[in-house]
Amino acid sequence: MKERGAALVEFAVALPFALILFIGIGDFSVYFWRQNQMEEAARLTTSKIALALAGYASADAEVLHRFSQSLQEEVRKESGLNGMTIALTRHYACPLANGAEQELTAEPTQCTAERAYLGVVSDDPVEPMLGPLRAFGFPRTAFSRHMVRLQ
Amino acid sequence: MNGEVAKTQARRNRQKGSALLLTLLLTLAGAAILGLTVDAMSLLWVKSNAQTTANLVAASVVLELERNPSASEPYLVETARAAAAWNGYRHGTDSVAIHLVRQEGKTAVVVERDAGVFFLRAIRPQPVAICARAAVGALAVKAGL
Numbered sequence: 219m220k221e222r223g224a225a226l227v228e229f230a231v232a233l234p235f236a237l238i239l240f241i242g243i244g245d246f247s248v249y250f251w252r253q254n255q256m257e258e259a260a261r262l263t264t265s266k267i268a269l270a271l272a273g274y275a276s277a278d279a280e281v282l283h284r285f286s287q288s289l290q291e292e293v294r295k296e297s298g299l300n301g302m303t304i305a306l307t308r309h310y311a312c313p314l315a316n317g318a319e320q321e322l323t324a325e326p327t328q329c330t331a332e333r334a335y336l337g338v339v340s341d342d343p344v345e346p347m348l349g350p351l352r353a354f355g356f357p358r359t360a361f362s363r364h365m366v367r368l369q
Numbered sequence: 370m371n372g373e374v375a376k377t378q379a380r381r382n383r384q385k386g387s388a389l390l391l392t393l394l395l396t397l398a399g400a401a402i403l404g405l406t407v408d409a410m411s412l413l414w415v416k417s418n419a420q421t422t423a424n425l426v427a428a429s430v431v432l433e434l435e436r437n438p439s440a441s442e443p444y445l446v447e448t449a450r451a452a453a454a455w456n457g458y459r460h461g462t463d464s465v466a467i468h469l470v471r472q473e474g475k476t477a478v479v480v481e482r483d484a485g486v487f488f489l490r491a492i493r494p495q496p497v498a499i500c501a502r503a504a505v506g507a508l509a510v511k512a513g514l
Contacts, residue, residue: 232388240403253414317450319454364421365455366425
């Protein structure tokens with residue numbers, strides 16, 4: 219009887235550590251899977267806007283926002299990810315002599331052949347089963363951020 | 370009689386800590402399997418990210434070709450590399466390579482990089498090479514260009 223009790227105590231001591239390890243690893247696995255879903259959502263979004271990419275270069279901020287909203291609805295329906303958000307953002311860059319590019323801000327900059335990029339951002343909140351993982355840097359959202367050159 | 374007691378005592382001594390040891394071993398085995406799952410998911414994500422980047426770089430090249438049909442190949446390569454850099458893939462750094470390849474008259478964007486692994490390192494120390502390819506021509510057709 220005593221031996222059985224000892225085994226039970228030993229098991230009870232080891233079990234929480236095993237559970238924390240398993241659930242923690244499971245949480246990270248689920249996180250990467252969600253990241254993968256966000257990538258798929260970004261590709262789906264891109265395929266939907268591919269036909270009219272050039273038009274996004276001249277669209278004003280309000281129109282861009284409306285495009286984002288309607289794309290978000292479509293992608294949510296098709297992917298089944300109802301909590302995700304899609305945002306389209308426009309960025310400008312100045313080509314440098316070494317082939318790289320510098321992002322343009324509101325500050326006036328001398329730039330010839332300014333380039334425009336469209337940012338496709340998809341986000342979806344993630345909640346780990348093991349709450350304290352947040353303290354160790356577990357991200358709040360799964361996300362995908364990509365850019366396509368418009369002009 | 371004394372012999373019986375001694376035998377029982379010896380058996381008890383052997384059994385002491387056996388549950389702890391067994392749990393520890395099972396935990397390690399479980400952690401190894403789950404760790405490999407995390408690595409597999411992580412690699413899948415890196416591959417997916419590279420594929421999205423390849424698609425968008427190909428779209429960038431298509432748009433450039435639409436604006437400037439006579440664009441030279443070095444210029445298109447520069448365009449592709451600049452677009453890839455915006456997606457976190459800077460050619461020549463961190464084992465990233467961006468190429469435009471032509472095969473049978475078709476152009477494709479190829480994005481290559483090495484992906485780090487965490488648990489898999491125990492059995493395979495080298496990084497895993499990830500390669501994503503997107504056809505420029507196919508995107509052009511899709512986009513009606």
